[in-house]
Every structure is written in structure tokens, then in C-alpha cells.
Amino acid sequence: MNLTESIRVALDSISSNLLRSILTTLGIMIGIMAVIAVVAVGQGGQQTIMKEMDKFGSNLFQIMLDWRRDEPPTGNEFTMQDLEIIKTNVPELKYLLPCASSYSQIKKGSQTKTAQILGTEADYARLHPLDITAGRFLTNSDCQSRRRVAVIDEEMAQELFPRDNPLGKRILIGNQSLIICGLVKSDSSPLALGTKYVYIPIRVWLDIYPEGNISYIEGSTRNLEDITLAMQNSIKILEKRHRNEDIYQGVDMEQQIKAVNKVTGVMTLVIGIIAGFSLLVGGIGVMNIMLVSVTERTREIGLRMALGARRRDILLQFLIEAVVLCLLGGIIGMVLGIGCAFLIAALAKWPPLISWTTILLAFAFSATIGIIFGILPANQAANMDPIEALRRD
Amino acid sequence: MIKMEHIHKVYRPQSNPVNALQDVNLHIKTGDFVAVMGPSGSGKSTLMNVMGCLDTASSGTYWLGGVEVSSMNSDQLAAIRNRKIGFVFQNYNLLPRMNALLNVELPMLYAGIDKEERSSRALDCIGRVGMLNRLHHRPSELSGGQCQRIAIARALVNSPDIILADEPTGNLDSVTSEEIMSIFQSLHQEGHTIVLVTHENDIAAYASRILLFRDGRLNSDEVLSPSPRTIPNLVMNGDAL
Incomplete structure (x- = not known):
């Protein structure tokens, strides 16, 4: 069985349980959405600040009275x-x-x-x-x-x-x-x-x-x-x-830029960790539903084996299904994330910055989750005994 | 076509051994139409599983179409099932989400046949079972007899060496059973090798040879007279009823 056929079978199986599939991928959807939105708004904000700083020119400095002191200067x-x-x-x-x-x-x-x-x-x-x-x-x-x-x-x-x-x-x-x-x-x-x-x-x-x-x-x-x-x-x-x-505090623009980068760096890290957990939970959800799907389709697996499917054909079929499921979640999450980014950006009055790197990363991430959390159910399906599987109701 | 020598099958050999098949020796020629009969627990299902390469014998040798399959690994057995065996099941085992045409195309997917060839061969086989007017119906939209016709078309589609039918009329009424059996009969006349498991005498009567199993052993091997539909006394008096 070739790849397009496998993907077609996977899509068919996903669409026949549409509501369940959507609920399953909700975790991944939200994770990807959060990452895309926050990164887009964050990068947009950073770019705006940088542009603003560029206006001053980087060879500019300011000296002010240190406001952090307790007594007024x-x-x-x-x-x-x-x-x-x-x-x-x-x-x-x-x-x-x-x-x-x-x-x-x-x-x-x-x-x-x-x-x-x-x-x-x-x-x-x-x-x-x-x-x-x-x-x-x-x-x-x-x-x-x-x-x-x-x-x-x-x-x-x-x-x-x-x-x-x-x-x-x-x-x-x-x-x-x-x-x-x-x-x-x-x-x-x-x-x-x-x-x-x-x-x-x-x-x-x-x-x-x-x-x-x-x-x-x-x-x-x-x-x-x-x-x-x-x-x-x-x-x-x-x-x-x-x-x-x-009592006098000096700042030059280089320092300012470094400070901005540091803030955005920390923000990205925090969001990354949150998104990571969300995607982990989402992945476990996908694994869970794939295990259910394998059990439900025991007879189908047995039949496919009887008709000549090798163990790796079955493995690939369920792995592809998990990946397609995650990718669908990822794509929906991406669309929602871009929507959110535009919304937030419109309220904050700065342009969102959606880079290809972000989109590709989101894709790669969803697919990887599908592979990682699809392995166990797919393996379970592939190791079924065809006789037992065919006998199951 | 099929040659089995000293086939033994033991389940749970360590704890509580069950001898499902004991020293089965069997030779089925190309073009044979064989009915396998016997009471439940007689080993006929095990024989079908071994013959269908879904299971391997504990000992003995099994040749299928000149190839020794008793020592093959699971991938090789999958390829044998795909190309040399056509299965027909009691409960049809059609995939519910696929229409008739796609169900028939399924074995060819695993044979790596391209799309045009798949659909032309599927159409040809569906035509042979008289179901061309139901191509895009799903199994739930078909009657039991129609489902079984589609299943037979699926069994034929990779031009297998043998057709293994496990109680193919078990879920059908007598009129539909006759229709299905006449399909098997015409396949037999076209030269297909068919092995049929049944416990009904009038179904077995379509075959040209009856193998009777009891307690995991081949109890009798009767070649019927060319005129079908007459039920030999041997079977009538056997445990099949």
C-alpha cells in the first residue's frame, strides 16, 4: 500500500469519527495556536520596538537621574x-x-x-x-x-x-x-x-x-x-x-536593545514550556484515542492481514493516521493562532509577524507528536494475531 | 496444488496442550472443489487457518502451489495470502466505510497494483458475481447475499491459486445460499480450486470431494460422483448434523 492510499484511509477513518477526532486534537490545536499567536505578537512587538530604537540611532545615549533611589535626587x-x-x-x-x-x-x-x-x-x-x-x-x-x-x-x-x-x-x-x-x-x-x-x-x-x-x-x-x-x-x-x-544613570541604545532581546527571550522560553506541556497532553490524548481506534478496528486489522497486509503495512497505516490527526490539529491550531495574532495585534496596534520558520516548526512539531504518540497504538495493531483479530466482534 | 504431510498443530504446548490437528496428510489437486466437514472442535477451523497461511503448523510440511510455506516468516506469509489465497468468510468481513468497489480493490492495494489496473480488475470480478449495479453501495446498503457476492469478487481479484470459503452460507437463507453456491459451482467449472468449510450437507453436496474431520484427524476422504446435489450416506450419517 502506498503513501497516498494510506493517507486516504487515514482521512477516511478520521472523518468517520469527526467529532471525536476534533476533540482528540484539541490539545494540539490549542498548543499550536498559543505558540503561533504568542510568537507572532511577540516578534511583531519586538520588531516595532527595534524600529522605534532605530529611529534614535544606535550611537545615542541618555543620562537621567536614577529614579530607583529612595530619596528624591x-x-x-x-x-x-x-x-x-x-x-x-x-x-x-x-x-x-x-x-x-x-x-x-x-x-x-x-x-x-x-x-x-x-x-x-x-x-x-x-x-x-x-x-x-x-x-x-x-x-x-x-x-x-x-x-x-x-x-x-x-x-x-x-x-x-x-x-x-x-x-x-x-x-x-x-x-x-x-x-x-x-x-x-x-x-x-x-x-x-x-x-x-x-x-x-x-x-x-x-x-x-x-x-x-x-x-x-x-x-x-x-x-x-x-x-x-x-x-x-x-x-x-x-x-x-x-x-x-x-545618582546618574546612563543608557545607550545597545543596552536597550539587549534588554528588549532578553525580555523577549524569557517570554519565548516561558511560552515554549507552556506550549510544550500542552502539546504533551495533546499527544497523550492522540495516543489514547488511537488505542481506542485500534481496539475498535480489530476485525478490520485482521481482515487486512488476511488479505495480505504485512505487519509494517498495518503499523504504517496507524502511524500515518496518528500523524494526519496531529497535522490536522496543527493546521487548525495554526489558522486559529494566526487569527488570534491578528486580533491581538489589532488591539495592541502593532503588526503581527508570522514567519515561515514558525509555521514550518509548528508543522514539524505536530508531525513529530503524531509519530511519537502513534508508535505505541500502531505497534499494538501490527502485532495482532490475524486469527484472533478476525474472530473478534 | 495443496499438499500437506504429517501436519500437527498443538495449542498451548507448555501448559495445557490441545492437539488441534494430528498427522493430517492431504493432497488437493488443481481444480478440486473440496468440502471440509466435521463437528465443532474437529480441527476444521485450524485446518483452514493453516491452509490459509494465517497460522503455521507445529510440525509437518505444507506445500501450496509448489512452494513450501510451512517455514515462512510473517511477511512472506502475508504475500502468499495476498496472491495465492482468496478468503470468503461467513460474516463477509467487508470494510463498512468502503463501497463495494473499494472493498474489492483492497487486496490489490497490498499487491502494489496501480489504480487503473485495480479498478479494471475489480470491475471484471464484480461483473462475474453480477454486482455491477451496486458498485458504490456500502456493505450496510447491501443484503447478506449481495455482501457475500462482493466478498467472492474480492477473493478472486488477485487470481488466487485457491479459494478458501469458511461457512460462506452460514448467515444466509436457503434461497440466497443456493445463489452463492451456484457462483462457487461456476467458479469450479472455470477451473478454480475451492476449499469450503461447512456443516451443512446440502452445501457440501456442491463439492466434488468431502473431507471429514474428527478430533483433529482426517476421518474420511470421499470423492463424490460427478452429479452434484446428491448427498452421500457417509455424510448424512456423520457428525456434521
């Missing part, structure tokens, strides 16, 4: 003077700029909106891929002469000036009136969560929020290799100037 905040000193003493640096942010209100006439107000300098546009769609970004002269100007993102502009050209218009932040000098494209990435941004010169920000401080420092180097050194030297200068240690 009062008196150690970054000052504009700190930045000047770091710039002159760390030659590897290409850019170094202060960032101060507050989530607060913007007024235009009677309208009030909220946005992320980011006080920074002109070089911010060199460290981040901002897309200037109208006017200009902040300039060095804006920053030095504390010009009351603001760059807002398009979504903010749309909300504040649905009909007019926002350039040259005035908005009120805190007690300061600012002129809009440029528009940037809104951050459409899922991680931005729809936050709107307003960029203003750092000194203007500090005027608006006299209680506020520079939240973090961003820098980049000419050469990627120097990034850790430049970051460490900058921290050393800060520590020296503030006479404090372990």
Missing part, C-alpha cells in the same frame, strides 16, 4: 552649566543637549489642549528623525536668545487650527505667549500612543516652569565605539560637579 538636577562643562571636556561628543518635558496645557483663545511640552535645543532634530512639514525647527539663535517660538506636531496643529495655517499664530503655554514657527509630522508609531508634541527652546521652557528642571541629557558621538566612554566620562563630570555618586 534634589539638588542634583542637571543644569545648563553642567552641559557646557561636559561639552568642553568630552571631545568624543558630537551633540549634547538638554531635554525637559512636562505634560501640560496649551491655550489658544478659549481652547485648551494638552500635549507633551519638550524644552530642548536645535540639535534635537539631528538626533531624532523629525519630519519638518512646514516652517522650520528650533534654531540655535532661537535657543540662545530665548525667542518665544514653538514647533508643534501636525495633529496638535489640526486640533488648534482646523482651518487656518498655524504658522505665525500664537499659543499660550503657562503664562508665555509663543509663535508657531514650524510643524512636524506626528509620531504615528504604536509606542507613541497618540501623544502630541510641542517643542520649545529649553530656556523658554525653564522660564515657563521655574520649578522644573532638565529631565535628561541626550548625546551622541562621532564614532559608535566611543559611545560608552563618552557616556561614562559625562557621568563622571556630573558626579564630580554634584559631589555625588550612583
Whole structure:
């Protein structure tokens, strides 16, 4: 008996007990579904984060106050003077700029909106891929002469000036009136969560929020290799100037990427273990039902032997049936898993990533379970005595 | 065609030995139509199992179509069953999920015959038992007599050396039994070698030779007169009833 015939017989036998077959493969279905969905969503998320990080460029670092400390780091905040000193003493640096942010209100006439107000300098546009769609970004002269100007993102502009050209218009932040000098494209990435941004010169920000401080420092180097050194030297200068240690925390993008990979790695491992157990239970279910099937079909086995089936023909028939059963479960699980991945991804607003490797692995896994858990029942069938088997009712 | 010499079959030789066959010597020629009779426990089923290569004798030699099969392994025996023996059972043993045509094709699957050849040979055999109008019926949709016709077609499909029929009319009424026996009779006339197990005299009467078994031994071997349908006294008075 050749393979296609065996598969046909297997499908026939499975379809004649359809409900039982579906229930049998439920464990495998769920296992494969979980793996596919979680891997797809996980990889999609990882890719999204990576893309986001790519935007910053990998030769970027940030220094912030260590938030993990118990006491608030009062008196150690970054000052504009700190930045000047770091710039002159760390030659590897290409850019170094202060960032101060507050989530607060913007007024235009009677309208009030909220946005992320980011006080920074002109070089911010060199460290981040901002897309200037109208006017200009902040300039060095804006920053030095504390010009009351603001760059807002398009979504903010749309909300504040649905009909007019926002350039040259005035908005009120805190007690300061600012002129809009440029528009940037809104951050459409899922991680931005729809936050709107307003960029203003750092000194203007500090005027608006006299209680506020520079939240973090961003820098980049000419050469990627120097990034850790430049970051460490900058921290050393800060520590020296503030006479404090372990209070400034630096991160570079390499570290961030490593951290993300570590998290996704652990997640994959955990899911893998859960899926492994689910597939094990599913496999035992398949074995159980195959044993039942062998007993039920004792007469058929006896007849096939009488008609000339060798032991290995019978073995192969039941093994193929177990594999086909598992593969069917696997395929249904895969379809459901892909569906789930799209659903979750739609809710999480990032694209699912379904790779061929995942699909092939799922296939291989289902087939392997079929073989492993099909061996025992198939062997039992193959070792039947044809006379005994034919006599059975 | 069949030659058995000093065939013994002992079940449970260690604990509680049962001598199912004792020193059976037998010669069946090509074209013979042999009825095997005897009371239950006489060894006729065991003889059929050994003859059908479903079981091997404990001792003795068995030649089938010039090949000694008594020392073959299970794969070789499977091939012998497939190509040289056509089984017809009392309860038909058709696979319930397959239609008549597929049931008849089944032995050819194990003979590795390709699809076109399978269906043409199956159609030919189904035609010989007059069932071409029921090709796509499943066994549950057929009467007992129709099932047995399909089973006979299945037995013929690999052109076996012998047809082994084990109580082929045991589940059938007398009219249908006659129909089935007339099929065997015409197969006999075509030159097929047939071995038939039965306990009914009027069924045995279709054969040209009757072997009577008792207590695992061949008790008598009677060649009937060419005119069938007459039941010899020997059998009438035997234990078959």
C-alpha cells in the first residue's frame, strides 16, 4: 500500500469519527495556536520596538537621574552649566543637549489642549528623525536668545487650527505667549500612543516652569565605539560637579536593545514550556484515542492481514493516521493562532509577524507528536494475531 | 496444488496442550472443489487457518502451489495470502466505510497494483458475481447475499491459486445460499480450486470431494460422483448434523 492510499484511509477513518477526532486534537490545536499567536505578537512587538530604537540611532545615549533611589535626587538636577562643562571636556561628543518635558496645557483663545511640552535645543532634530512639514525647527539663535517660538506636531496643529495655517499664530503655554514657527509630522508609531508634541527652546521652557528642571541629557558621538566612554566620562563630570555618586544613570541604545532581546527571550522560553506541556497532553490524548481506534478496528486489522497486509503495512497505516490527526490539529491550531495574532495585534496596534520558520516548526512539531504518540497504538495493531483479530466482534 | 504431510498443530504446548490437528496428510489437486466437514472442535477451523497461511503448523510440511510455506516468516506469509489465497468468510468481513468497489480493490492495494489496473480488475470480478449495479453501495446498503457476492469478487481479484470459503452460507437463507453456491459451482467449472468449510450437507453436496474431520484427524476422504446435489450416506450419517 502506498503513501497516498494510506493517507486516504487515514482521512477516511478520521472523518468517520469527526467529532471525536476534533476533540482528540484539541490539545494540539490549542498548543499550536498559543505558540503561533504568542510568537507572532511577540516578534511583531519586538520588531516595532527595534524600529522605534532605530529611529534614535544606535550611537545615542541618555543620562537621567536614577529614579530607583529612595530619596528624591534634589539638588542634583542637571543644569545648563553642567552641559557646557561636559561639552568642553568630552571631545568624543558630537551633540549634547538638554531635554525637559512636562505634560501640560496649551491655550489658544478659549481652547485648551494638552500635549507633551519638550524644552530642548536645535540639535534635537539631528538626533531624532523629525519630519519638518512646514516652517522650520528650533534654531540655535532661537535657543540662545530665548525667542518665544514653538514647533508643534501636525495633529496638535489640526486640533488648534482646523482651518487656518498655524504658522505665525500664537499659543499660550503657562503664562508665555509663543509663535508657531514650524510643524512636524506626528509620531504615528504604536509606542507613541497618540501623544502630541510641542517643542520649545529649553530656556523658554525653564522660564515657563521655574520649578522644573532638565529631565535628561541626550548625546551622541562621532564614532559608535566611543559611545560608552563618552557616556561614562559625562557621568563622571556630573558626579564630580554634584559631589555625588550612583545618582546618574546612563543608557545607550545597545543596552536597550539587549534588554528588549532578553525580555523577549524569557517570554519565548516561558511560552515554549507552556506550549510544550500542552502539546504533551495533546499527544497523550492522540495516543489514547488511537488505542481506542485500534481496539475498535480489530476485525478490520485482521481482515487486512488476511488479505495480505504485512505487519509494517498495518503499523504504517496507524502511524500515518496518528500523524494526519496531529497535522490536522496543527493546521487548525495554526489558522486559529494566526487569527488570534491578528486580533491581538489589532488591539495592541502593532503588526503581527508570522514567519515561515514558525509555521514550518509548528508543522514539524505536530508531525513529530503524531509519530511519537502513534508508535505505541500502531505497534499494538501490527502485532495482532490475524486469527484472533478476525474472530473478534 | 495443496499438499500437506504429517501436519500437527498443538495449542498451548507448555501448559495445557490441545492437539488441534494430528498427522493430517492431504493432497488437493488443481481444480478440486473440496468440502471440509466435521463437528465443532474437529480441527476444521485450524485446518483452514493453516491452509490459509494465517497460522503455521507445529510440525509437518505444507506445500501450496509448489512452494513450501510451512517455514515462512510473517511477511512472506502475508504475500502468499495476498496472491495465492482468496478468503470468503461467513460474516463477509467487508470494510463498512468502503463501497463495494473499494472493498474489492483492497487486496490489490497490498499487491502494489496501480489504480487503473485495480479498478479494471475489480470491475471484471464484480461483473462475474453480477454486482455491477451496486458498485458504490456500502456493505450496510447491501443484503447478506449481495455482501457475500462482493466478498467472492474480492477473493478472486488477485487470481488466487485457491479459494478458501469458511461457512460462506452460514448467515444466509436457503434461497440466497443456493445463489452463492451456484457462483462457487461456476467458479469450479472455470477451473478454480475451492476449499469450503461447512456443516451443512446440502452445501457440501456442491463439492466434488468431502473431507471429514474428527478430533483433529482426517476421518474420511470421499470423492463424490460427478452429479452434484446428491448427498452421500457417509455424510448424512456423520457428525456434521
